[in-house]
Amino acid sequence: MEAFLDFLGDIPWWTWILIFLLIVAIRDIFFQKAHTISHNFPIVGHLRYWLESIGPEMRQYFVANNREELPFNRIERSWIYASAKKENNYEGFGTDRDIYKHQHIFVKNAMIGYQVPENHPNIKDPYFIPCAKVMGAYNKRKKPYRPASVINVSAMSFGSLSAAAIESLNKGVEKCHAYHNTGEGGLSPYHKQGGDVIFHFGTGYFGVRSKDGNLSMEKLKILVDENPCIKAIEIKLSQGAKPGKGGVLPGSKITHELAEIRGVEVGKDVISPPTHKAFKNIPELMELIESIAHETGLPVGIKGAIGKVDQWEELADLMIKTGRGPDFITIDGGEGGTGAAPPSFADHVSLPWTYGFSSVYKLFLDRGLTERIVFIGSGKLGFPAKAAMAFAMGADCINVAREAMMSIGCIQAQVCHTNRCPSGVATQNKWLQNGINVPLKSDRLAQYFKTFRKEFLEITHAAGYEHPCQFHMEDIQVNVDDDYLSSNLRSVYKYQKEKVDFDSMQKLYDCVHLGGQPSLEKTL
Numbered sequence: 161m162e163a164f165l166d167f168l169g170d171i172p173w174w175t176w177i178l179i180f181l182l183i184v185a186i187r188d189i190f191f192q193k194a195h196t197i198s199h200n201f202p203i204v205g206h207l208r209y210w211l212e213s214i215g216p217e218m219r220q221y222f223v224a225n226n227r228e229e230l231p232f233n234r235i236e237r238s239w240i241y242a243s244a245k246k247e248n249n250y251e252g253f254g255t256d257r258d259i260y261k262h263q264h265i266f267v268k269n270a271m272i273g274y275q276v277p278e279n280h281p282n283i284k285d286p287y288f289i290p291c292a293k294v295m296g297a298y299n300k301r302k303k304p305y306r307p308a309s310v311i312n313v314s315a316m317s318f319g320s321l322s323a324a325a326i327e328s329l330n331k332g333v334e335k336c337h338a339y340h341n342t343g344e345g346g347l348s349p350y351h352k353q354g355g356d357v358i359f360h361f362g363t364g365y366f367g368v369r370s371k372d373g374n375l376s377m378e379k380l381k382i383l384v385d386e387n388p389c390i391k392a393i394e395i396k397l398s399q400g401a402k403p404g405k406g407g408v409l410p411g412s413k414i415t416h417e418l419a420e421i422r423g424v425e426v427g428k429d430v431i432s433p434p435t436h437k438a439f440k441n442i443p444e445l446m447e448l449i450e451s452i453a454h455e456t457g458l459p460v461g462i463k464g465a466i467g468k469v470d471q472w473e474e475l476a477d478l479m480i481k482t483g484r485g486p487d488f489i490t491i492d493g494g495e496g497g498t499g500a501a502p503p504s505f506a507d508h509v510s511l512p513w514t515y516g517f518s519s520v521y522k523l524f525l526d527r528g529l530t531e532r533i534v535f536i537g538s539g540k541l542g543f544p545a546k547a548a549m550a551f552a553m554g555a556d557c558i559n560v561a562r563e564a565m566m567s568i569g570c571i572q573a574q575v576c577h578t579n580r581c582p583s584g585v586a587t588q589n590k591w592l593q594n595g596i597n598v599p600l601k602s603d604r605l606a607q608y609f610k611t612f613r614k615e616f617l618e619i620t621h622a623a624g625y626e627h628p629c630q631f632h633m634e635d636i637q638v639n640v641d642d643d644y645l646s647s648n649l650r651s652v653y654k655y656q657k658e659k660v661d662f663d664s665m666q667k668l669y670d671c672v673h674l675g676g677q678p679s680l681e682k683t684l
């Protein structure tokens with residue numbers, strides 16, 4: 161034995177490398193049948209697969225220019241990271257964007273901006289921008305809700321995101337008085353960390369599911385009664401990244417805890433059906449909205465990505481006829497994100513946000529219904545100038561998903577569907593999520609929202625307004641073409657946003673339905 165070990169020890173190191181490469185070459189040529197490149201080019205063929213796998217990171221760090229990448233380019237990501245860390249998020253030497261480019265937007269500033277008077281709520285808190293409308297006020301719900309922040313966390317489930325990420329988001333929204341939408345995966349313990357919650361369900365009815373896979377009103381009622389953090393309920397019709405497709409949670413992400421919360425099997429893909437069992441048409445959807453609102457006392461809304469508008473018209477007509485309807489409508493853009501979706505859906509199904517939102521808002525406007533509804537926009541709107549555009553078009557609140565993920569450490573690795581998210585945000589892998597420092601990340605989310613609101617308010621003041629709800633279509637200009645260079649939103653989208661009933665920030669602050677309590681009282 162000793163002689164054998166001595167013999168092995170005498171073999172030079174480079175011979176070991178050659179032996180290893182020889183074994184790889186034999187495997188490539190004779191034993192593996194799956195990869196032609198490795199077979200035809202043994203050993204070196206592996207380099208191709210390796211380079212391909214690290215290509216996105218290489219391009220992101222070394223090759224792509226500042227404004228090149230999608231979904232979010234380097235400048236956008238850096239702005240979120242710097243804002244979340246309360247670092248210098250300014251840029252020097254002027255814009256690096258081609259401001260004559262198609263679709264570039266401009267906010268028109270006033271000659272003399274809005275001057276904040278003494279004792280104004282924004283003198284004490286420069287981050288305070290509550291929603292100008294109250295969810296559920298028109299329909300006289302028992303528990304109306306005024307979001308204390310116009311920027312909030314969009315639907316992302318526990319499952320698509322890790323427990324540590326959900327906990328960071330919830331603790332973060334508590335710190336900045338925003339709300340946290342649960343996404344389709346039900347209400348987990350990580351959603352109950354002090355922040356306001358909008359309970360969202362899709363066709364899987366996770367957390368409120370009856371034995372036959374339908375919505376259980378009984379369970380929903382109990383959930384709402386036991387969890388006063390739930391301020392409103394959102395029914396998901398579709399989302400921009402995959403309308404017409406149910407939620408997809410890959411089996412690799414289904415842990416024991418998740419399986420228990422959702423009522424599904426460990427390790428097996430969870431695919432929600434594409435359509436709802438609880439309603440089949442618009443009148444039945446209206447009925448469901450009313451019965452949920454009646455049973456829970458909460459405002460009830462719907463979320464959808466926009467394609468054809470005939471059923472939206474039917475909904476609006478029915479709202480006129482019955483005097484009822486959803487308390488809020490979330491319009492998601494085709495550019496929206498997802499934990500997992502087929503590229504054909506993510507790339508092609510449903511309209512981008514500006515087209516989708518304008519067509520739906522317009523049809524409610526034509527019927528005089530906009531005052532009844534809180535309009536929420538989502539789809540890469542997590543930046544102050546984009547938010548100003550959205551408000552000018554009629555949005556009352558903005559939901560952000562991926563921007564919120566980035567504020568807590570997501571690096572846009574785009575592997576949410578693999579359970580291998582390197583930042584621990586979109587994975588159920590314990591090792592990866594252990595890297596998330598929840599108190600620190602919750603501060604980051606809160607700081608991103610605060611910086612966002614502060615800058616949004618500064619743009620609002622520059623345009624001569626006290627609250628962003630006062631933006632109207634003529635305040636924003638967009639480059640539409642090369643020959644007719646630039647046009648205001650009113651002439652591009654052919655409507656004028658309905659004036660929002662706004663008196664003063666002080667009145668909003670004094671509102672008894674204002675959310676984000678009681679922590680808000682400590683700041684103002």
Ligand SMILES: Cc1cc2nc3c(=O)[nH]c(=O)nc-3n(C[C@H](O)[C@H](O)[C@H](O)COP(=O)(O)O)c2cc1C
Pocket residue numbers: 314315316317320321342343344345396398399400407463492493495496497498499538539540541542559560561562563576586
């Ligand atoms: C990881 C992840 C999970 C998501 N889960 C849901 C969901 O459960 N339900 C839903 O309606 N939308 C879901 N979305 C879509 C977002 O709520 C949002 O509408 C969309 O990403 C657009 O916002 P953004 O551009 O700020 O990311 C998810 C998005 C991401 C990135």
